[in-house]
Amino acid sequence: MGKIATIARRTFLIGSAAVVGGVAFGTYKFKQKAPNPLLEDLPQGATALTPYVRIDAQGITLIAPRAEMGQGIHTTLAALVAEELDVAWDSIRVEHGLPGAAYYNRALVEHNVPFSELDHSFPAQAMRSALGVVAKLLPLQITGGSSNVADLFDRMRVAGAAARFALIAASAQKLGLPAAQLKTNNGSVIAPDGRRLTYIELATTAVGIELPDSPALKPREQWRYLGKSMPRVDMVAKCTGTATFSIDVQLPDMVYATVRMNPAKGAALLKFDATAAKAMRGVLKVVDLSGGVAVIANNTWRAFQAAQAVQFDWAEPSYPTSTAAMMESIVASMTEKNRDSQLRNDGNIDTALASGKVLEAEYRVPFLAHATMEPMNAVAWLHDGKLDIWAGVQNPTSARDLAAKVAGLDASQVSLHVTLMGGGFGRRLEVDFVVQAAQLAVAMPGKPVKLTWRREEDMAQDFYRPAAVARLRGAMKDKLVSAFDVRVVSPSVVESNLGRLGLPALGPDPKIIEGAYDQPYGIINYRATAFRAPAGRPVSYTRSVGNSYNAFFIESFIDELAAQAGADPLNMRLALLTHEPSKQVLSTVATMSGWGQPLAVGRGRGVAFHLCRGAAVAQVVEITVTKEGVKIDKVFVAVDVGTALDPRNIEAQQQSGVIFGLSSALFGEITFANGAAEQSNFHDYSVLRMRQAPQIIVKVLESGGPIRGVGETGVPPVAPALANAIFQATGKRIRELPLRKHIVFV
Amino acid sequence: MKLTVNGKSHTIDTEPEMPLLWVLRDELNLSGTKFSCGMAQCGSCTVHIDGRAVRSCVTPVGSINGAITTIEGLGTPATLHAVQAAWIEHQVAQCGYCQSGQIMSATALLQKNPAPTDADINEAMSGNLCRCGAYPRIRAAIHSAAKQIRGV
Numbered sequence: 007m008g009k010i011a012t013i014a015r016r017t018f019l020i021g022s023a024a025v026v027g028g029v030a031f032g033t034y035k036f037k038q039k040a041p042n043p044l045l046e047d048l049p050q051g052a053t054a055l056t057p058y059v060r061i062d063a064q065g066i067t068l069i070a071p072r073a074e075m076g077q078g079i080h081t082t083l084a085a086l087v088a089e090e091l092d093v094a095w096d097s098i099r100v101e102h103g104l105p106g107a108a109y110y111n112r113a114l115v116e117h118n119v120p121f122s123e124l125d126h127s128f129p130a131q132a133m134r135s136a137l138g139v140v141a142k143l144l145p146l147q148i149t150g151g152s153s154n155v156a157d158l159f160d161r162m163r164v165a166g167a168a169a170r171f172a173l174i175a176a177s178a179q180k181l182g183l184p185a186a187q188l189k190t191n192n193g194s195v196i197a198p199d200g201r202r203l204t205y206i207e208l209a210t211t212a213v214g215i216e217l218p219d220s221p222a223l224k225p226r227e228q229w230r231y232l233g234k235s236m237p238r239v240d241m242v243a244k245c246t247g248t249a250t251f252s253i254d255v256q257l258p259d260m261v262y263a264t265v266r267m268n269p270a271k272g273a274a275l276l277k278f279d280a281t282a283a284k285a286m287r288g289v290l291k292v293v294d295l296s297g298g299v300a301v302i303a304n305n306t307w308r309a310f311q312a313a314q315a316v317q318f319d320w321a322e323p324s325y326p327t328s329t330a331a332m333m334e335s336i337v338a339s340m341t342e343k344n345r346d347s348q349l350r351n352d353g354n355i356d357t358a359l360a361s362g363k364v365l366e367a368e369y370r371v372p373f374l375a376h377a378t379m380e381p382m383n384a385v386a387w388l389h390d391g392k393l394d395i396w397a398g399v400q401n402p403t404s405a406r407d408l409a410a411k412v413a414g415l416d417a418s419q420v421s422l423h424v425t426l427m428g429g430g431f432g433r434r435l436e437v438d439f440v441v442q443a444a445q446l447a448v449a450m451p452g453k454p455v456k457l458t459w460r461r462e463e464d465m466a467q468d469f470y471r472p473a474a475v476a477r478l479r480g481a482m483k484d485k486l487v488s489a490f491d492v493r494v495v496s497p498s499v500v501e502s503n504l505g506r507l508g509l510p511a512l513g514p515d516p517k518i519i520e521g522a523y524d525q526p527y528g529i530i531n532y533r534a535t536a537f538r539a540p541a542g543r544p545v546s547y548t549r550s551v552g553n554s555y556n557a558f559f560i561e562s563f564i565d566e567l568a569a570q571a572g573a574d575p576l577n578m579r580l581a582l583l584t585h586e587p588s589k590q591v592l593s594t595v596a597t598m599s600g601w602g603q604p605l606a607v608g609r610g611r612g613v614a615f616h617l618c619r620g621a622a623v624a625q626v627v628e629i630t631v632t633k634e635g636v637k638i639d640k641v642f643v644a645v646d647v648g649t650a651l652d653p654r655n656i657e658a659q660q661q662s663g664v665i666f667g668l669s670s671a672l673f674g675e676i677t678f679a680n681g682a683a684e685q686s687n688f689h690d691y692s693v694l695r696m697r698q699a700p701q702i703i704v705k706v707l708e709s710g711g712p713i714r715g716v717g718e719t720g721v722p723p724v725a726p727a728l729a730n731a732i733f734q735a736t737g738k739r740i741r742e743l744p745l746r747k748h749i750v751f752v
Numbered sequence: 753m754k755l756t757v758n759g760k761s762h763t764i765d766t767e768p769e770m771p772l773l774w775v776l777r778d779e780l781n782l783s784g785t786k787f788s789c790g791m792a793q794c795g796s797c798t799v800h801i802d803g804r805a806v807r808s809c810v811t812p813v814g815s816i817n818g819a820i821t822t823i824e825g826l827g828t829p830a831t832l833h834a835v836q837a838a839w840i841e842h843q844v845a846q847c848g849y850c851q852s853g854q855i856m857s858a859t860a861l862l863q864k865n866p867a868p869t870d871a872d873i874n875e876a877m878s879g880n881l882c883r884c885g886a887y888p889r890i891r892a893a894i895h896s897a898a899k900q901i902r903g904v
Contacts, residue, residue, distance in 0.1 A: 076847030076884045237843065244848030245839040246832070247784020247823030251849060254783035262778060287767065305766070306787075307774035379788050379796060379849040379883050428786070428849025429883050461789045654843060658889070662846060665885025688793035688881060697874035699887035 043106025044069065047421070053209040055172050056217065057108040058087050058165040061209035066091075066193065067099045071109035072158070073149035073400045074102065074240060075378075075430030076662070077717040078655040081238045082155060083162055085231040085651065090166030090223060093205070094192040095231060100239045102424040105402035109147045113157035120349050120516040122524035123620030124585055149400040150435055150547060152619040152715030155651060159713050160223075167221035169212075176211035177203050226649075235654030240426060252425040255385045255396040257454035261290055262306040263446050264313050264458055267298030269466045270323035270681025271544055275299070277319045283312040292316070293449045300446055306458050313460075325542040327681040332373075332542060337475055339539040340495040346538040347514035349523040353531035358489035359479055365570055366479045367563055371555040371743045373676040374471035375683070375691055376548060380428020381464040382439035386447035387454035388413065393420045393447060394454075397440045398427035404507050405437040409444035420444075431666070432547035435503065436469050462686045469546030470676050470683075472497045472539075476522075476559040480566075485573040486581055490529045492522050492560055495537035496552075502545045514538075521553035521722060522560050525617055526585035543681070549666060550718035553618050557722030558671075558729070558743060561614040565730045566739060575730065576601050576613045576626075587646040587709035588615065588622040594644035594705055599626035608632070609639075610735025614723035621714035622646045625664070627700075627727040631735050635750035638668065638700040641724065646707040647714045656716050657704040663720015664702050669693040671725035672751055675744050698751065753814065757782065758825025768814020772806075773797045775813045776822060784823040784852050788881075795880030798853035798860075799823075805860035807879075823852040826859060835859045838897035846884035854880045858894050866902050868894065 044054030052062035060067040068091075070083035084100045103109075121130035170190060177195035178185040180203065188195050194202045226233065243249035268275055278299055280292040288308035293300040299316055303309040326332045384397035386409070393413050399405040399422075406422040413420070427434055443457040459467070474496035481489040498515040505511060515538065516523075523534035548554060568575040576596055583589045592615055596602070605611060608631045615624045623645040630637045643660045650656055673692040677684045685691040725743060732749060733739050740748045755762045757780060764779055771790075776782045776799070785808055788796035792807040799808045802818035827833035832840070835858050845851045854877070861868055861876040868876070873894055882890070 078846065235843075237840075238845070240848065241840050241843060241845055242829045242832075244845035244851050245836045245855065246827060246829050247852045248829060249848055250783075251786075253787065256781055256783065305770070305774060305778045307770050307778070310790075377883060379794065379847065379881065380786070381788065427847060428788075429847045431883070458787065461791075658843065658846060658886070661888055662885040665887060666883065669883075687791055688789050689791065693881060693883060694885070694887075695879075695881065696877040696887050696890070699885070702888055 040106070040108035040110070043104055043108055047104060053213050055169040055209070055212055056165040057106065058162055059091065059169045061205055063206060065097060065099065066093055066205060067101055069103040070100050071103050071106070071147065072154045073398070073424065073427055073430055073434065075149070075398070075400070075427035075434065077659060078238055078652065079149070079154050080240060081236055082651050082655065083158055084239055085236055086158060086162035087166035089229060089231045090163045091170050092190040092192065095236065097193055105147055105406050105422055105424070111146055111148045111153055111157050114146065114148050114151045114153040120347065120514070123617065124526055147401065147403045148435070149430070150432065152621070152718045155715045156713055163223050164221060167223055168217040171218055171221050172212040172215040173205050173208045175215045176208040179211060180208070232651050234652070236652055238655070249426055251380055251428050252385060252396045252398045253380055253383045253428070253458060255425065255456065257385065257387060260454040260456055261302050261304060261450060262309050262456050262458065263300050263302040264306065264309040264460060264463070265295065265298055265300045265442055266313050266316060266318065266463065267295070267467055268320045269683070270320065270327065271467055273297065273323035273681065274321035275318065276321050279317040283315040286312045286315060291449065293446060295442060295445060300442065300457070302446060302450060302455060306456070310460055323543070323681040325681070328679055329677040332678060333473060335542060336473055336495055336497070336539040340475070340477065340493060340537045344495070344537045344539070346498070346518055346536040347516060348533065348535045349516060349519060350532055350534040352529070352533070355489055355491045355531045355533040358531035359481060359491060362481055364479055364481050365567055366477070367566060367741055369476045369478065369559045369562065369741045371474050371558060372674070373473050374548060374670055374674045375465055375468045375676050375685070376431045376433035377465065377688070377691060377693060378429030378431060378433055381459045381461055382433070382467070383456065383458040384440045384443035385454055385456045386443035388447040388451050391419065393444060394423065395420065395440060395443060396423045396425055397443070398425050398430070398434055399437055399440060400430050400432070400434040401437070405440045408437055408441050408507070412441050413444045413448050431549040432551070433468065435547050436506070438467070461688070465686050465691060466683050469502070469544050471548035471554065472499060472545040474555045478559065478563040480563060482567055482571040482573070485571050486578060487527070487529050487564060487567050489531040490527070491533045493535045493537065494519050494522055494556060494559065495539055497539045497542055497545050499545050499547050499551065502541055503547065506544070517552040519552060519556065521556035521616065521618065525560065526588050527582045528584040529582060550618060550721040553616065553718065553722040554670070557614065557616045558725045561616065561723060561726035562729050562741065565612070565726070565733065569733070579613070579615050583615070585617070585622065587707070587711060588617060590707055590709065591615070591622045591624040591644040591646050594707060595624040595626050595642050598644065598703060598705060599628065599642040601626060608735065610731045612727045612730025612732070612734055614727035614730060616723040618719045618722050619715055620712060621716060621719045623719045623723055625723040625727045627724065627731045629728070629731045629735055632752060635752045636732060637752040638698070638728065640701045640703065641727070643702065643704045643720065644707060645704070645716065645719055646709050647716055648709060648711040649713045650706050650708050651713070653706050656706045659716040660704045660720040661702045663718065664724050665694050665699060667721040667724035668728070671728055671743055672746055673744050755813065755816065755820065757820045758822060764813070766813060769812045772799065772808040772811045772813050772816060772820070776808065782822050782824055786849055786852055788849070793881070794850070795857060796850050796853040798856040798880065800856060800860060803860065803863055805857050823856060826855065833859065834900045835862065835893070835897045838893040838900060841896060842889045842893040844886050844889040844893050846886055850880060850882045854882065854890055858890070858897065861894070862898055862901055866898055868898060
């Protein structure tokens with residue numbers, strides 16, 4: 007107990023939830039294997055040797071228990087199992103599978119320790135290890151934080167190898183031969199005399215074989231799927247309109263619904279009048295939800311029309327209702343009383359900044375919407391004493407449990423079918439729409455209900471990336487940064503999110519300052535302090551979370567310091583970096599972009615570096631200043647992922663991160679009036695379009711260090727690299743996003 | 753009302769002002785055409801009417817005089833259209849939600865202009881949003897499909 011208490015004191019938000027949630031179970035449960043979720047729901051004749059492999063007469067299905075929201079994770083996870091199981095790539099099917107304790111995400115929780123990803127000291131490792139234990143106990147099946155590959159790299163290969171071991175042993179029994187004489191090839195076991203038994207034939211016998219805990223894994227030289235650019239398992243379906251997102255689920259007798267909730271999210275509904283709505287064609291029911299109303303009809307458009315006809319009297323929220331008031335509350339929280347953490351304090355910053363030339367600046371970023379292409383939706387069907395739900399969620403265990411609660415059922419009576427997702431970006435870590443669908447299923451027992459939010463509802467009811475403000479001070483010596491003091495204030499997304507999941511949130515939130523305290527710059531005097539603003543309007547995780555703004559703050563300010571001292575911003579960073587893979591990405595991007603070679607008049611280039619979830623990434627942005635505005639020509643990206651499992655997919659994720667980051671950098675801003683967002687759709691919440699998209703040239707490096715996820719890494723550096731390019735081309739230093747408030751883009 | 757979708761004739765009983773998108777999705781169970789913005793801002797709902805790309809989310813079904821083609825009618829996994837094949841060759845899709853609309857817009861472009869320049873692609877494709885940022889691969893796939901269609 008003593009040890010756990012120590013951890014709880016020192017642990018940061020998500021960790022504390024895991025500790026408190028998990029402590030009751032004790033360590034014996036950690037040593038126990040989590041039950042195989044596939045066994046609970048196994049069709050007749052099918053077998054499930056491990057939680058990741060199901061074999062039936064039709065073939066082999068691999069379970070990829072993480073959200074496929076575009077990042078290609080199903081393909082990479084399937085490759086991990088397929089590599090060791092030895093099956094033909096075009097023969098496999100891949101499913102998300104039902105939620106299960108076996109699918110807990112250890113790496114994500116380990117990411118939440120308040121130590122740099124590069125810190126392998128005893129305290130850092132001890133806390134990661136302790137939190138890994140409680141992650142299994144809680145257990146959190148979460149897709150987020152670019153954690154999947156690190157989490158499942160070993161686990162899913164072991165699952166494949168263990169299943170292959172059992173299939174070989176089963177074959178040995180059947181053939182009366184020693185297992186050592188048997189080989190496998192693309193889904194069959196082959197005897198020396200050429201006899202061949204397929205995995206499908208062997209599966210039922212293999213069920214009786216005890217699985218090895220740590221079977222030998224193939225050395226890298228023998229990989230045939232891993233390290234290769236594999237055709238994505240979802241590609242053909244997504245190019246032919248045959249992929250099933252939750253919004254596409256069709257069931258017999260289905261009815262269609264939409265909701266309108268208080269646009270001041272979380273505030274109450276005082277009264278409403280649905281008389282007109284109820285009289286409209288196709289309307290079946292109007293349901294009073296807490297804080298809003300749902301309309302159920304026989305067609306989605308009819309539900310939309312009727313919902314627009316409902317008159318509402320909304321309550322005021324308890325939080326500030328205008329952008330100005332929200333920003334005031336955030337800025338006012340940069341005080342000692344609201345200090346949340348100080349995760350870096352190297353040297354003596356006060357002494358270093360007491361004399362000589364000190365540069366000071368304030369930076370700001372706004373609230374942002376996730377704006378996934380597929381609006382929030384879910385299908386729920388209460389029938390025969392159970393609730394079936396189809397939804398795209400990044401944390402299915404929480405979604406299932408909260409849906410069960412609202413439906414008055416036990417979690418074991420709820421089957422959550424996780425579908426493909428039309429974008430996630432963190433929005434689908436929140437499950438408000440799943441809970442609503444469950445409420446509607448209860449209101450329409452026996453009928454499948456498809457709930458679809460209008461885009462306007464999706465924009466209004468988002469849990470935004472919070473605004474943040476930074477104050478920075480710095481000094482230079484011998485053309486190097488000698489003192490760097492960064493203070494960041496923002497509401498805590500972890501506190502906001504854990505509260506909704508009903509989990510405790512004790513201790514500081516390292517996400518406020520992530521990406522500012524943990525960068526591998528060997529600056530002698532380096533201090534990073536976080537301040538926590540009051541909770542205010544609900545906020546949540548957005549692709550790269552704190553990195554999404556902290557990279558802008560520190561990489562812009564480092565550029566300011568370099569410019570002030572007449573130092574080359576790229577070479578100065580190279581001289582400051584203390585981490586070899588980080589230096590490598592920076593020197594690689596310098597070569598790729600021709601850094602240092604003169605550009606034509608009116609053109610500019612800017613650089614930024616960032617260590618995100620342990621992956622080093624450097625970008626150079628090239629722009630042209632035209633009469634019509636700034637044109638972004640090219641973005642060069644060098645990224646080190648330790649081991650590259652699928653190079654072409656990593657390239658896609660870097661391009662994706664750059665474009666996502668540019669959308670936010672150029673345009674992204676949610677503002678508020680009366681507690682409601684003032685933006686409602688893509689006409690006033692712009693995102694990058696084809697004509698604005700630059701050429702993006704990616705180089706993937708492999709230092710051979712720990713394997714790193716890539717879903718978020720491309721996002722953080724692009725805003726500062728662009729702002730730095732604008733400074734270089736125009737002399738204008740922009741310290742606020744979105745940039746369009748200060749400069750015109752083509 | 754009568755409607756021809758992917759070569760098949762349907763009789764529907766809906767309000768004439770119902771957008772084609774919702775007739776396709778909720779009445780005819782053709783879910784390949786996607787809903788996203790509902791106001792012709794994102795292109796996810798793009799279909800062809802007599803070969804022309806239209807945004808089905810703002811097209812009242814009663815206003816249609818022509819044959820409708822949706823992504824399901826363009827090609828199937830077994831019989832891919834050249835544009836779909838190029839999309840797969842370039843591994844374009846990420847989340848994939850916008851891709852039905854992207855492919856329908858690209859196909860309409862190539863029918864009019866079998867050798868589009870980058871500027872032509874910008875013009876024809878800027879009405880189709882992709883939050884995953886597949887734009888570089890969409891551009892490459894269109895050039896590839898154009899070559900395939902021209903037989904070069």
